[in-house]
Amino acid sequence: MNEFIKPTVEYFELWPLLVVFGVACLGVVVEAFAPRSARYVAQVLLALGGLGAALVGVVLIARDSEVYADGAARGVLAMSGTIAVDGPTLFIWGLVLVLAIAGTMLFAERHLDGGVSAFAGQAAALPGTEAEREASTRGLDHTEVYPLLMFAVFGMMLFPAANDLLTMFVGLEVLSLPLYLLTGLARRRRLLSQEAALKYFLLGAFSSGFFLYGVALVYGYAGSMQFAAINEAVRNDTANQSLLLIGIGMLSVGLFFKVGAAPFQAWTPDVYQGAPTPVTAFMAAGTKVAAFGAMLRLFYVAFGADRWSWQPMMWVIAILTMLVGAVLAVTQTDIKRLLAYSSVAHTGFLLTGVLGVQQTSALADGELTALQAVLFYLATYGFATLGAFAVVSLVRDSGGEATALSRWAGLGKESPIVAGVFAFFLLAMAGIPLTSGFVGKLAVFSVALAAGAWPVVIAAVVASVIAAFLYIRVIKAMYFDEPVGEGPTVAYPSVLTATTIALGAAVTLMLGILPGPLLDLAALAGEFIR
Amino acid sequence: MNDLPVLTILIALPLVGALVTAFLPAATARLAGLGFAGATLVWAVVAALTSYSLDGGMQLTETHTWIEALGVHYALGVDGLGLLMVLLTTVLVPIVLVASWHEADAPGNGGSRAFVAWVLALEAMSLAVFTATDVFLFYVVFEATLIPAYFLIGGFGREGRGRAATKFLIYQLAGGLVMLASVIGLYVVSADSGRPSFLLTDLAALDIDPVTQRWIFLGFFIAFAIKAPMFPVHTWLADTTERATTGTSVLLVCVLDKIGTFGMLRFCLGLLPDASQWATPVVVVLALISIVYGALVAIGQDDVLRLIGLTSLSHFGFIVLGIFVFSSQGGSGAILYMVNHGIATAALFLVAGYLVQRRGTASIRAMGGGIEKGAPVLAGIFLISGLAACGLPGLSPFVSEMLVIIAAFQHAWWAGAVAVTAIVLAAIYVLWLYQRTMTGPEQVEVKDLDRREVGTLAPLMLALVLFGFFPMPLLDVINPNVEDTLTQVGVTDEPPTVGSADGAASSQGGHE
Numbered sequence A: 001m002n003e004f005i006k007p008t009v010e011y012f013e014l015w016p017l018l019v020v021f022g023v024a025c026l027g028v029v030v031e032a033f034a035p036r037s038a039r040y041v042a043q044v045l046l047a048l049g050g051l052g053a054a055l056v057g058v059v060l061i062a063r064d065s066e067v068y069a070d071g072a073a074r075g076v077l078a079m080s081g082t083i084a085v086d087g088p089t090l091f092i093w094g095l096v097l098v099l100a101i102a103g104t105m106l107f108a109e110r111h112l113d114g115g116v117s118a119f120a121g122q123a124a125a126l127p128g129t130e131a132e133r134e135a136s137t138r139g140l141d142h143t144e145v146y147p148l149l150m151f152a153v154f155g156m157m158l159f160p161a162a163n164d165l166l167t168m169f170v171g172l173e174v175l176s177l178p179l180y181l182l183t184g185l186a187r188r189r190r191l192l193s194q195e196a197a198l199k200y201f202l203l204g205a206f207s208s209g210f211f212l213y214g215v216a217l218v219y220g221y222a223g224s225m226q227f228a229a230i231n232e233a234v235r236n237d238t239a240n241q242s243l244l245l246i247g248i249g250m251l252s253v254g255l256f257f258k259v260g261a262a263p264f265q266a267w268t269p270d271v272y273q274g275a276p277t278p279v280t281a282f283m284a285a286g287t288k289v290a291a292f293g294a295m296l297r298l299f300y301v302a303f304g305a306d307r308w309s310w311q312p313m314m315w316v317i318a319i320l321t322m323l324v325g326a327v328l329a330v331t332q333t334d335i336k337r338l339l340a341y342s343s344v345a346h347t348g349f350l351l352t353g354v355l356g357v358q359q360t361s362a363l364a365d366g367e368l369t370a371l372q373a374v375l376f377y378l379a380t381y382g383f384a385t386l387g388a389f390a391v392v393s394l395v396r397d398s399g400g401e402a403t404a405l406s407r408w409a410g411l412g413k414e415s416p417i418v419a420g421v422f423a424f425f426l427l428a429m430a431g432i433p434l435t436s437g438f439v440g441k442l443a444v445f446s447v448a449l450a451a452g453a454w455p456v457v458i459a460a461v462v463a464s465v466i467a468a469f470l471y472i473r474v475i476k477a478m479y480f481d482e483p484v485g486e487g488p489t490v491a492y493p494s495v496l497t498a499t500t501i502a503l504g505a506a507v508t509l510m511l512g513i514l515p516g517p518l519l520d521l522a523a524l525a526g527e528f529i530r
Numbered sequence B: 001m002n003d004l005p006v007l008t009i010l011i012a013l014p015l016v017g018a019l020v021t022a023f024l025p026a027a028t029a030r031l032a033g034l035g036f037a038g039a040t041l042v043w044a045v046v047a048a049l050t051s052y053s054l055d056g057g058m059q060l061t062e063t064h065t066w067i068e069a070l071g072v073h074y075a076l077g078v079d080g081l082g083l084l085m086v087l088l089t090t091v092l093v094p095i096v097l098v099a100s101w102h103e104a105d106a107p108g109n110g111g112s113r114a115f116v117a118w119v120l121a122l123e124a125m126s127l128a129v130f131t132a133t134d135v136f137l138f139y140v141v142f143e144a145t146l147i148p149a150y151f152l153i154g155g156f157g158r159e160g161r162g163r164a165a166t167k168f169l170i171y172q173l174a175g176g177l178v179m180l181a182s183v184i185g186l187y188v189v190s191a192d193s194g195r196p197s198f199l200l201t202d203l204a205a206l207d208i209d210p211v212t213q214r215w216i217f218l219g220f221f222i223a224f225a226i227k228a229p230m231f232p233v234h235t236w237l238a239d240t241t242e243r244a245t246t247g248t249s250v251l252l253v254c255v256l257d258k259i260g261t262f263g264m265l266r267f268c269l270g271l272l273p274d275a276s277q278w279a280t281p282v283v284v285v286l287a288l289i290s291i292v293y294g295a296l297v298a299i300g301q302d303d304v305l306r307l308i309g310l311t312s313l314s315h316f317g318f319i320v321l322g323i324f325v326f327s328s329q330g331g332s333g334a335i336l337y338m339v340n341h342g343i344a345t346a347a348l349f350l351v352a353g354y355l356v357q358r359r360g361t362a363s364i365r366a367m368g369g370g371i372e373k374g375a376p377v378l379a380g381i382f383l384i385s386g387l388a389a390c391g392l393p394g395l396s397p398f399v400s401e402m403l404v405i406i407a408a409f410q411h412a413w414w415a416g417a418v419a420v421t422a423i424v425l426a427a428i429y430v431l432w433l434y435q436r437t438m439t440g441p442e443q444v445e446v447k448d449l450d451r452r453e454v455g456t457l458a459p460l461m462l463a464l465v466l467f468g469f470f471p472m473p474l475l476d477v478i479n480p481n482v483e484d485t486l487t488q489v490g491v492t493d494e495p496p497t498v499g500s501a502d503g504a505a506s507s508q509g510g511h512e
Helices: A011-033 A036-064 A087-107 A130-137 A145-161 A165-183 A190-222 A227-236 A241-259 A267-274 A277-302 A304-330 A335-354 A370-392 A416-430 A436-450 A454-480 A495-513 A516-525 B006-021 B026-051 B080-099 B112-131 B135-144 B146-155 B161-192 B200-204 B210-227 B235-243 B246-256 B258-271 B273-299 B304-324 B328-359 B376-389 B396-411 B413-437 B451-469 B472-489 B501-507
Strands: A073-078 A083-086 A395-397 B059-067 B072-078
Touching (some): A011 A145, A073 A087, A083 A087, A087 A370, A165 A190, A190 A267, A277 A304, A304 A454, A370 A416, A416 A495, A436 A454, A436 A495, A454 B146, B006 B026, B026 B080, B080 B258, B080 B451, B135 B258, B146 B161, B200 B258, B235 B246, B258 B472, B273 B304, B304 B328, B328 B376, B328 B396, B328 B451, B376 B413, B376 B451
16 A cells, blocks of 8 residues: 655645636635625626736746756646646646636626626526516526636646646546536527537537546556656557557547547537627637647657657548538538637647647757647637637627628628728638738648648648638628628627727737747747656 | 838838828828829839849848748848839829729729728738748738738629629639648748748758759749639639729739739749749640630620730730740740730720720620720720730830740740730730720710820820830840849850840750
């Protein structure tokens, strides 16, 4: 029997994580004890304060972090090596926190729908019943969404920082469960929303099962949950190889599901469409950032020595994902579904970056690393997506948000600014120069090509062309098509949504014109530590 | 003015103009826009006269680091080719603005303010394309030109323009994305050989292995072939010129499409000489098909604006042919052709636009002829521009067409023979067009060109005649540039100066 050793907790390095978790718990307490009228303000302030404090923490940690090997890596292993607070972790934490702050502001928006939020007045009341009408007339509002958001953020921070398989699984679940719940809380079109939540939950639970099975197999192979130990076992290459390969496959299924890669993308359009738009915005941006962070760490650290086994699989998945996402997006008639498929295509582009990993010795001085490229792309994608969904929440008709593409015809005349900003986000997603999307695409394609993955790059170019067509179709509808019937109306948002959209647009423009600082920051983050 | 960032100011002037006019009332916007375009023209001419020397090479260079992590520089400079394209652009933009003075305010169109702002934005981006000496910067502005062009096509013009704009943008974006793969290829190659850099000078110094070079060439060439346009990726051209206003068409065909042939010279030949020679047979055949096919299809058109658009397909075939036969006549002829085509086609488009405005239709059959008597000035200018387009001696396109055809014969007899047929075909489409629209027994009551309209055409007419008799100023600028390019390609060319016909005889078999 091993003796139990009390772990040392690196409170300073884990501070952002602890703050977010603490605030989430505090939110539950507020929900229980504060009077209904005070909850909204209390919860919003609490969430924003917590996220802000965590962000400050990330900056402080990054400033004081320990540097190894001439800046090739930085950070520490915390909690007896289960959580790695290294450069990439800090980068992703910072990104998730900024996106979460913007997401919280979208959650708190109450101007668009006559003084109530986008969430159901009383989730327990069945759609179409007297109870629902009563909740609606009383102007009830679910303020539990803020603690749920904070729990999800906690999961999003734990997931990419996890340095062993079990912690990673815990992170995955903590991030997923609140999102399942949030998906079902839409105020309007509730059946659609609940259906989406159920689909998301069932498929998500299923993929978690795959992930857990993979954890077991890899443990069987390596005899350890620790990434460093798995890496050691892969290097020594002693045990049963098939256990490892099947394990990698199972773990990949779980991760590919979370990022929405084909053939595990089926949930994406339904969930993105059914979820309340603020949730979609936050989920689309945050989940992808967190899950790619985890994927990078798992494949680069634990299975880095076995690159030749998983890179071909990644090639196939990347090509498939890009083409499926782009082609299916073209056929969509609903703006949220269209953005969902476009996010599937973006997953493919991100995978193109992930598979572009090379030995450090194979890189020229100053050449982009795969990690740097993917981290940069995540930032560009996150802000453009958040901004685009925020704009979607503004365009409305009498039935709530007007998400049918035909209803967007003539938006350019109705509101040139809103149409212009949305067109800008679309151009960024299409990867037009002078937007962040272009530099991101260039970065991931470069690393893939440098690693010799030219077939993937060619597929990526083809997918980009197809995707460009659909973005242009939306722009054409907004500017050059005649409006159908009364045409869309644009609701005036409060400062919360306006700030979020402005932030998204500003970052998208900045990273398009001057991407240097963020690329340098991603380079400064260095490699993973193990 | 040596310390001034001449080219940055050149690009900034119309860009600032675009931003300013976007917030002015329509009437003021037109004047302000014209002011900015005029200032840009003056600046370009002054810079060309005072700071540019005829020794060749990149001049007026500026280099600043832009994105260090990617090896990207904000680097500008002009050689002879770039200078001529800059001047062509800056001359045509004010003409287009005056020619479209009332058109953009017509019902259904997007308004003068938007038109002027987009035109100036397009001018700024095009000038940046012609002066960029960093591949990344070039790519950025190459794609950025599409946005103003898209809104110019989609917002102004005839019914069905939204569709045409979408088609235009899809074609161009597809080409651009294929080129992106090649741009990234260059990045990887330059990273493998040391520090990554996108500077033209750094890339030209690289020794790229032949197979890689061919792949990279392919990406660039496809993009430029779509842009130029060449057979078989030309189909966006006629749809676009048919739907857009003639002002937009002038900017598209006479300025924007030049980026295609400009890029072939600067990037395909300049950076990838071996691959360019490898691809020559295919490119020459495609160019010949474009020449003949474009002319044949043009003959069959009923829509004047479609017809003029398709003649450009034929003309761009000549330019590409001149570029890819690798001789000094061919090179000089091609560059000269780029300038002359810009002038002649601009005139043709504008006068056809005035005609269409008067008759209310672009259909040749519906017009029914008889305009000559009512509007002799209109008819006369139409005839001169048309004859210029089909290469009448004494007008400037003749010189360039001859140079290219001579070079084609030197390259291979069949290439020359096929190219020559286009002269006949061009005469058919121009004269038949003139006959059907202008001549005829009945006299149609049409207003002749007013002073504004004549004012827009006069400088173009003047240039056509002037450069037809005296092309030397242009050739003085072009020739050093062609020599530089040919040295880079590694073709040792026979006659050191163009025009010494006795050197041509010994050149047979000097190259493939």
